[in-house]
Amino acid sequence: MELDxxxxxxxxxxxxxxxxxxxxxxxxxxxxxxxVLEGLAYKTNxxxxxxxxxxxxxxxxxxxxxxxxxxxVMAFQFGTNWSNFSYTSANFLGPILSYEVVTAFFLxxxxxxxxxxxxxxxxxxxxxxxxxxxxxxTFISSFWILSANSWMHTPAGVxxxxxxxxxxxxxxxxxxxxxxxxxxxxxxxxFLTGGFVVAGVSAWxxxxxxxxxxxxxxxxxxxxxxxxxxPLQAWVGDLHGLNTLEHQPAKISAMxxxxxxxxxxxxxxxxxxxxxxxxxxxxxxxxxxxxxxxxHDVNGTVxxxxxxxxxDQPPVWLVFWSFRIxxxxxxxxxxxxxxxxxxxxxxxxxxxxxxxxSLTVMSLTPFVAVLAGWFTTEVGRGPWLIYGIMRFEEGxxxxxxxxxxxxxxxxxxxVYAMIFTAGLYYLMRILRDGMESQPHxxxxxxxxxxxxxxxxxxxxxxxxxxx
Amino acid sequence: xxxxxxxVPIWAGIIGFGIMMYVLMDGFDLGQGILxxxxxxxxxxxxxxxxxxxxxxxxxxxxxxxxxxxxxxxPLVYTxxxxxxxxxxxxxxxxxxxxxxxxxxxxxxxTSKYLWSWSFxxxxxxxxxxxxxxxxxxxxxxxxxxxxxxxxxxDWLTPFTVLTGLGMLAGYALLGSTWLILKTEGELQxxxxxxxxxxxxxxxxxxxxxxxxxxxxxxxxxxxWFDQFSLIWLLPLGALLSMAVLVRALMKRQEGLPFVATxxxxxxxxxxxAASKLPYIVPPNYxxxxxxxxxxxxxxxxxxxxxxxxxVLMYTAWTYWVFRGKVKAGMGYH
Numbered sequence: 001m002e003l004d005x006x007x008x009x010x011x012x013x014x015x016x017x018x019x020x021x022x023x024x025x026x027x028x029x030x031x032x033x034x035x036v037l038e039g040l041a042y043k044t045n046x047x048x049x050x051x052x053x054x055x056x057x058x059x060x061x062x063x064x065x066x067x068x069x070x071x072x073v074m075a076f077q078f079g080t081n082w083s084n085f086s087y088t089s090a091n092f093l094g095p096i097l098s099y100e101v102v103t104a105f106f107l108x109x110x111x112x113x114x115x116x117x118x119x120x121x122x123x124x125x126x127x128x129x130x131x132x133x134x135x136x137x138t139f140i141s142s143f144w145i146l147s148a149n150s151w152m153h154t155p156a157g158v159x160x161x162x163x164x165x166x167x168x169x170x171x172x173x174x175x176x177x178x179x180x181x182x183x184x185x186x187x188x189x190x191f192l193t194g195g196f197v198v199a200g201v202s203a204w205x206x207x208x209x210x211x212x213x214x215x216x217x218x219x220x221x222x223x224x225x226x227x228x229x230x231p232l233q234a235w236v237g238d239l240h241g242l243n244t245l246e247h248q249p250a251k252i253s254a255m256x257x258x259x260x261x262x263x264x265x266x267x268x269x270x271x272x273x274x275x276x277x278x279x280x281x282x283x284x285x286x287x288x289x290x291x292x293x294x295x296h297d298v299n300g301t302v303x304x305x306x307x308x309x310x311x312d313q314p315p316v317w318l319v320f321w322s323f324r325i326x327x328x329x330x331x332x333x334x335x336x337x338x339x340x341x342x343x344x345x346x347x348x349x350x351x352x353x354x355x356x357x358s359l360t361v362m363s364l365t366p367f368v369a370v371l372a373g374w375f376t377t378e379v380g381r382g383p384w385l386i387y388g389i390m391r392f393e394e395g396x397x398x399x400x401x402x403x404x405x406x407x408x409x410x411x412x413x414x415v416y417a418m419i420f421t422a423g424l425y426y427l428m429r430i431l432r433d434g435m436e437s438q439p440h441x442x443x444x445x446x447x448x449x450x451x452x453x454x455x456x457x458x459x460x461x462x463x464x465x466x467x
Numbered sequence: 468x469x470x471x472x473x474x475v476p477i478w479a480g481i482i483g484f485g486i487m488m489y490v491l492m493d494g495f496d497l498g499q500g501i502l503x504x505x506x507x508x509x510x511x512x513x514x515x516x517x518x519x520x521x522x523x524x525x526x527x528x529x530x531x532x533x534x535x536x537x538x539x540x541x542p543l544v545y546t547x548x549x550x551x552x553x554x555x556x557x558x559x560x561x562x563x564x565x566x567x568x569x570x571x572x573x574x575x576x577x578t579s580k581y582l583w584s585w586s587f588x589x590x591x592x593x594x595x596x597x598x599x600x601x602x603x604x605x606x607x608x609x610x611x612x613x614x615x616x617x618x619x620x621x622d623w624l625t626p627f628t629v630l631t632g633l634g635m636l637a638g639y640a641l642l643g644s645t646w647l648i649l650k651t652e653g654e655l656q657x658x659x660x661x662x663x664x665x666x667x668x669x670x671x672x673x674x675x676x677x678x679x680x681x682x683x684x685x686x687x688x689x690x691x692w693f694d695q696f697s698l699i700w701l702l703p704l705g706a707l708l709s710m711a712v713l714v715r716a717l718m719k720r721q722e723g724l725p726f727v728a729t730x731x732x733x734x735x736x737x738x739x740x741a742a743s744k745l746p747y748i749v750p751p752n753y754x755x756x757x758x759x760x761x762x763x764x765x766x767x768x769x770x771x772x773x774x775x776x777x778x779v780l781m782y783t784a785w786t787y788w789v790f791r792g793k794v795k796a797g798m799g800y801h
Contacts, residue, residue: 069567073560075534079549080556086538087546087614091761094539095768101535102775166761397550399616408557415561419568426572 003402006393009081012409014378016073018371019416023067025370028142028187029194030060031135033222034115038131042124048214054119055435056198061116062430066423070416075101081405085385085395092158092167093148096174100144107137139187146186150179152386153377154247160389177247181240182377188233189373192333193366195226200363201431203356211435216350219359223340223349230334237330238293244377245294245303248387250312251380253305254319256290257283260304265290273316278305314382322375329369336362474765475755478540479745481772485536487737489529490598491642491730496523498643500566500591501636503584505662511655512584518650518794520570525783527563539768543614543758547749550616551609552601552623559597566590592636599635603628606681606740608750614757627680634673638733641666645713645725650794656722663717663725671710674736678703681743687751688743699742706735 034056041049075097078086086093114122114130122130157173158165167173202219205211245252253259257271259279266285273280288298295302305313336359343349350356381387385395496519506512538545549556565586573583600623607627610618644666647659682689692699709731716724746754759765 065571069564072531072563075531076549076556076560078538079534079545080553083546083550084615087542090538090542090545091764094535094542094760095764098532098535098539098768099771101531102771164761167763167767170767397553397616399550399618399620400553401620404553404620407554411557411561415564419564422568422572426575 003406005400005402005405006396008402008405008409009396009400010392012081012405012412013077014375015409016070016077016412016416018374019420020067020070020074021370021374022367023063023070024138024142025186025190025367026193026197027060027064027067028138028190029192030056030063030197031131031138032191033194033198034060035128035131035135036221038128042128048217051211051214051435052218057115058430059427062423062427064112066419069419073412080408081397081400082385082395083397085390088163088390088395089165089386091165092151092173096144096148096151100141100148103137103141103144107134107141111137142186142190143183146183147174147176147179150182151176153182153381154178155386155389165389178240178243181236181243184236185233185240185373188229188236189366189370191229192226192233193370195222195229196333196336196359196366197363198222199226200360203359204431205434206350207353207356207360214435219350223337223344226333226337227341230330230337234330234334237327242294244380248381249303250305250308250314251319251377252294253303253308254314254316254380255323255376256294256302257316257320258290258302258304260306261301262304263291263299263301264288265294265302267293268320271320273320275313275316278310312383314380319376319380322372322379326369326372326376329365329372332365333362333369472762472766474762474769475759477769478759478765479748479755481769481776482533482536482540483741485529485533487734489526489533490737491733492526492529493523494639494733495519495642495646495726496526497566497591497595498639498641498646500588501595501640502643502647502662503588503591507654507658511658514651514655514794515647516570516573516587518647520574521790522786523570524567525786527567528779530563536768536772540760540765541748541755541758542760543749543753547609547611547614547616547753548601548604551618552597552604554620555597555600555604555623558593559601562590562592562594562597564590566594595636595639596632599632600624600628602635602740603631605750606631606677606744607684611749611752614753627684630673630676630680634670634677637666637669637673641670642726642729642733645729649722649726652793652795660717660720664714667710667713670732674706685743685750687747691743699739702735702739702742706732706739709735 034053037049037053037056040046041053078093078097111130111133114127115134118130119127151173154177155173156176157167157169157171159168160166199219199222202215202222205215206219241252241255254273256265257268257273257280258265264287266283266287267289268280268283268285270282270284271280272282291300291302292298294300305316339355340349343352343355348355383391383393385392499515499519502515503512506515534545567590569583569587569590573580573587576583603625604623607625609616610622641663644659644663648656648663651659682692691697709728712731713725713728716728744750746756748755748758
């Protein structure tokens with residue numbers, strides 16, 4: 001079999017970016033949660049809030065560290081595998097990606113250190129401010145990276161001269177058409193991720209009867225948050241979809257599995273899209289609903305894949321099903337939040353074991369939903385790397401051979417699997433260790449000569465029973 | 468095109484400074500990993516690792532900043548070097564990841580400690596060798612056509628780049644051992660004093676070999692150095708002088724000066740390399756100006772960087788100040 005460097009490079013990028021994405025999507029949500037906890041602690045002086053904040057800051061430290069390690073590779077992938085893409089788009093993407101890095105450094109060099117190590121060394125007000133600024137920094141960082149990504153979907157403010165893109169308007173390029181929707185959708189996804197992980201872990205502690213008062217408080221407040229955010233996300237997702245319909249109709253057609261332009265398009269619950277035949281097999285759908293969602297009229301006309309030449313169509317099967325996984329999990333999250341509201345009477349929400357168990361399992365769903373969402377939007381952009389400007393194969397490194405791409409693909413999988421196993425194992429140790437063993441003051445355990453670095457903020461030994 | 472303002476020299480200065488900072492700072496902490504297998508015992512290894520633990524990740528931030536900075540300011544460097552060094556880049560990144568994670572987990576591990584020691588050492592050695600190969604590749608040049616790399620997968624792995632890779636290992640080990648003289652005391656410091664002359668001899672051997680090989684390989688370099696006597700001869704002279712200072716400082720058992728003198732060797736060798744090759748940044752065909760991004764793109768990022776770089780420098784200085792003084796056994800452990 002001929003090894004295809006294009007396919008292998010795409011697989012490698014998908015693997016590296018998917019692996020990396022699960023860390024920041026969690027830390028962005030968690031940073032805001034910690035800031036809220038610190039705000040409550042500052043205002044009420046109730047020890048519950050600072051107990052929770054200390055615990056979640058330790059989790060934050062480990063996950064942030066793993067995000068940084070896995071992110072380093074990203075900064076080089078653009079050059080190693082996609083050098084033509086980098087060469088053509090460097091005038092815009094270079095400064096934008098640099099600003100992302102610069103923001104992250106600025107954040108790490110300053111307020112993260114205070115958040116992780118300064119609890120008893122700076123005044124409470126300064127500490128609260130640091131927590132807020134760390135959370136703000138994560139938003140600014142994701143703003144830059146999503147601006148770059150959105151620009152690849154809805155490029156603007158640039159002009160091609162020869163084989164190079166030149167920026168004609170920084171404002172138009174940075175604040176391109178899909179950025180506001182993508183950014184909002186992603187921030188809410190981060191909140192959902194942070195919220196469901198906190199809810200799931202709190203539920204697990206409650207099942208085991210540990211630190212009941214703190215974990216009840218945590219569960220209660222996250223369930224209120226999720227009750228607000230989960231439905232809101234569905235609405236924002238809908239707006240994002242309408243924006244995509246305007247700028248990338250082919251992606252919407254693939255998401256809906258809609259092959260022909262017509263009115264009264266059904267919302268398909270199940271189908272087997274067949275790209276060869278340019279039609280679906282085994283369709284099961286609700287008549288007119290897709291038309292209604294996209295045009296707010298049951299008889300509205302929705303563009304189909306017949307508008308797009310075959311070679312310009314994204315792989316429909318993958319987009320169709322990723323989208324359904326994302327939406328399905330989103331609905332499940334709404335259901336979980338609403339169930340929590342119903343169980344609040346008599347405080348059953350803290351004691352019903354089936355509910356607490358489902359919440360524990362649910363803590364994984366946002367990660368899957370986020371990845372499915374990214375697959376929908378990124379695969380749906382195909383075959384375009386920069387929509388309408390550059391195709392995947394045009395962006396590839398010309399000197400790259402199949403076996404080289406395969407070697408590094410396997411290499412990165414091995415490296416990441418080892419790191420991930422160690423990291424996940426360690427995270428589980430922290431969770432099992434729980435809040436009870438936390439020192440009440442950093443001074444009694446912190447040696448003076450300790451690194452001011454995320455993972456070093458955590459003192460749990462690596463192996464079982466080695467304390 | 469942008470005759471109004473030419474930011475290329477400013478950007479060359481910024482990136483050049485960033486690379487120099489990276490080499491000097493990550494150099495001594497990579498050096499600990501290179502010296503790890505030769506250390507006398509596990510207790511010494513603990514101290515060696517501890518001496519760099521508070522600062523190593525700050526040191527590596529310069530690498531990431533350099534990577535994205537190159538994409539923004541000199542995209543051609545980014546889009547030729549990375550494809551040309553494709554497999555080397557993987558070795559470099561995998562090495563850095565393993566040693567980075569080892570820093571964290573070795574401190575927390577008990578029974579699996581030896582695994583993390585290996586991870587730290589092998590990661591450091593691979594990453595250092597790959598960096599040396601990058602320098603060697605730059606000196607020998609790249610096969611390009613229409614601004615694209617068109618060479619083979621192993622162009623970066625030649626006898627010459629193996630030599631520069633080994634030279635980098637010796638150089639970083641020397642930075643590492645003089646760092647230990649500065650930061651430790653007692654038995655470990657005596658050990659560092661003992662190995663430093665050997666490491667210096669290796670560095671001198673590679674230095675001389677590269678200095679003879681390069682002009683033979685590259686006529687441009689040859690004519691710059693030998694056509695007429697020029698001021699650039701002051702640079703190798705500076706390197707030799709630094710070596711002399713180092714030898715004298717070792718004999719007088721001084722503690723701070725060996726490290727400073729070693730940094731001097733690196734700075735003069737680095738400037739000598741720049742004098743040999745610049746303005747060619749993607750040799751043999753492309754200069755800094757060919758490699759530069761549009762003027763407005765360089766300006767757009769410069770504004771942000773001018774704000775952040777002083778801040779990063781201040782933070783770096785502050786960290787080194789906080790962790791000044793000798794590292795003792797048991798420090799930083801729990």
